[in-house]
Amino acid sequence: MRTSAHLLTLLGILAAALAGGCGGHGHEAPYRGALEVPAVFPKSAPDDVLPAEPPPFRTDAFPCSRCHAGGEETPDTAPAMPHAQHLAKGIECGDCHEDVTNPVLPDPEFCAECHPPEKRGGERVLAYFAAVTGEDGEITFPHRWQVKVKSPAHDRHAAAGVECSACHGEPSNGPFARPRSAVLMQRCMTCHTERNVKNTCETCHEEGTRPPHEQIVLHHAEQQRGCLDCHDRANRDVLHLANGTPVPFTESYRLCGQCHGPRLRDWKLGLHGKRTGSWSGAKEYLLCAHCHNPHSPRFEPMTPLPPPVRPEEIR
């Protein structure tokens, strides 16, 4: 029924076309235009590949230099423990810390002997203990990432004749003797290098407690490559090319392109890598490291979405 109606329509249209076209002459051009090859004009330049504002990298939130070189020590947030005041009153380290080679916090009761809770200062002592100890009574660190250093280190440092002040600085009114807050690894590294002591990661750090490095598995020509082939020794907040030129993380593709030249060329042309936005206008480009983990660049397998419904399953 429908089909026959349409066939009649077709006949009608055909006849109309033969009769010399339609009457809609006063209108704009028909919606369906003629397929002709128009003039060629470029809409995007292949050199224009750099994102104006590249997406952020993890290093912005926690700069590598915080551990590796330079940088500022993070201020402590715990209440102050006035070491200097105590020393000025003639109280020796050993008076409070039982074993100076392995000092631990005295019990709160011990401090309360001089600073009973009801007296002036007593409240502050309690507040201090509340701030620096966790629920289990262990001292907690105001670190963002708690880097655990092997425990017998203290004995060994004392035995090797390292002055307390080498790490702790002069007794201050800070919350801890200094290294308990944010010791910069650079200080350890310098001293170890000067004294010709082993300074591999394992020397100081427990296995598996090296944030943010613990998740790094180098699976990227690891037989020929180490950290400092890409990361800059002097400034860990940048990378460097083979010739030593520093490269910010936002231009890491220059580093990758040293080995992966054809890929870099393809990426600049838009043949490799993901682009989003507009095919004819502003695009967002992703850098190599946005998709590929630079330490292990091969794509991880993915879980596929479910398959289509088989005809026999249709209900």
Place this chain on the structure above:
Amino acid sequence: MSDDGVTRRAVLGAAAAGAGLALAGCRKQLVDEFVSTRLAEMDRDQVRRFVGELETRYREQYGRDVHVADTPAEEGVLFAYGLDLDRCNGNRKCVEACVEENNQSRGGTGHGAPIQWITVLEMDKERGVDLDHANMYYDAEQVPREGHFYLPVQCQHCDNPPCTKVCPVEATWKEPDGIVVIDYDWCIGCRCCMSACPYGARHFNWTEPNLPAEQLNPEMHVLGNRPRMRGVVEKCTFCVQRTRRGLYPACHEACPTGARVFGNLLDPASEIRQLIERKRVFLLKAELNTRPSFFYFYG
């Protein structure tokens, strides 16, 4: 909505049967210009009014604000697509994005199977591109599976499309920017185009499509993702509602491995042109002389 199609058809049938008006060659004199005119023959003014009518209808039907575009093809644009088989890992994210963008039927009891415009084929690396041994129903914990590669197939937007030639009512045609489209209101559901298409890219609404209002994509195009009705054929339109606004198609945006390349074939600097000029590309079933606008390559 489906009423609209039926009305247009009924009125048209009556008018044509009456013969006089159509044969006189002046469609403007027909009783109702909307219901008697194919979308392809409407001028812009008529299309705009038709689109307004559609918007009103969808707003009522879905209780949501919708926008139906009628953006025509841009001069100097000829769309083409590239797909890197080295990088596609068969995760089907493109399929999902396509369904959500293009208002395909989600299927379900009484609504038949969900309609998907992209079919991802799993093939053996040993056999190479061998469509006789492809598996579209692969169901794996993780992809890519050892020894396999994946080849997504959707409408190839052929330069010499067999589907448009066989349509008895000219309800499907190739637009000037290369997109093969369907006038859903004109489609009679004969499925000739489906049998003509060598890529299985056309899909038929056997039942009333299931499109929950909250899943409706309100950004529509009259030739693209506006809701379809029972008894019509639908297919990939390169996301005409997106690409004619300058955006990449939804599958391109969704691909997590960046395997998809899209652009204007007439722009020498475009990604797709650079692809064709620099890589070895191949076409699916090139021997059929359909001249697809869809280029596969190994990155």
